Amino acid sequence: MTSETITADAAGTWKLGALSVSRVGFGAMRLTGSAAFHHGTPSDRNRSIAVLRKAVELGVTHIDTAAFYFSALRSANELINSALAPYPDHLVIATKVGPHRDYDGQWGTSSRPDQLRGHVEENLRQLGRDHLDVVYLRRMRQDSIAEHFGALAELREAGLIRHLGISAVEPRHLAEARAIAPVVCVQNRYALDRPDPEADELLRLCGEQGIAFVPFYAVAGDTGEQGATTAHDDEVLAVARAHGASPAQVRIAWTLHQGPHVLAIPGTGNPDHLVENVAAGALRLTDDELARLNSARQQTG
Secondary structure, eight states: OOOTTOOGGGGOEEEETTEEEESBOEEOGGGGBSSSTTSSOBOOHHHHHHHHHHHHHTTOOEEEOOTTOBOSSOBHHHHHHHHHOSOOTTOEEEEEESOOBOTTSOBOOOOOGGGHHHHHHHHHHHHTOSSEEEEEEEOOSOSOOHHHHHHHHHHHHTTSEEEEEEESOOHHHHHHHHTTSOOOEEEOBOBTTBOOHHHHHHHHHHHHHTOEEOOBSTTTGGGGGGOOOOOOOHHHHHHHHHHTOOHHHHHHHHHHTTOTTBOBOOBOSOHHHHHHHHHGGGOOOOHHHHHHHHHHHHHHO
């Protein structure tokens, strides 16, 4: 498929509360190096900045980031600030709080509710903003998210946050959060080669309730933070050949086909991969192709 002139408009838009976003967004995790966090080698700063600016040029209006997205030399939030500030009015930046990493890169213990304001303020400082568009509470294995989500709801009332989301949750946590404050998005791991009945149920619930479902590692698959997978099912390869597309594009297209409320946030530090990822929003899979891919997904499980 041709990708040179395809923009994010091809995939359409969705609303996160009052904020309209492109359904093909951009995940900032891979901006910092050849693999996320302290894995791999640090990225070339100028190239990462160029990727961010190119994403906006291609019509991407949804960037997903976090203060804990940093490597030995790079910070995703700092790169976003340097590349895009002053921010366009239509650009929506979503971040996550809950997990945190020490300066040496080691993961800290799960945050207490009273520590979340510090996490929000850290993102505000790094991004150079006076409010955050969207903040996810990333659950860190706690049974209930009520106290943590309630702390973020208070920051929303104080004007530091516009909209709230939840991440790495079970279906019951969505009801728990919505009893406290509006939820505009849910971000869970979800991929073509990773069957997960619980995630499927969350996908369904979000669709019924008009909430965005935002899969992470949809392209990376089982390789996760290490980067995009190279292990592709035969059906993925066959569909890719039929469309003259890459397997990664098929995985993004399949993700978007799961419902109009599903948003893709593929990440990359490679300008060519960025163009391909955005172009995947124009890839239309047939009912037969979707059935074949879904069947292969169930067999994987």
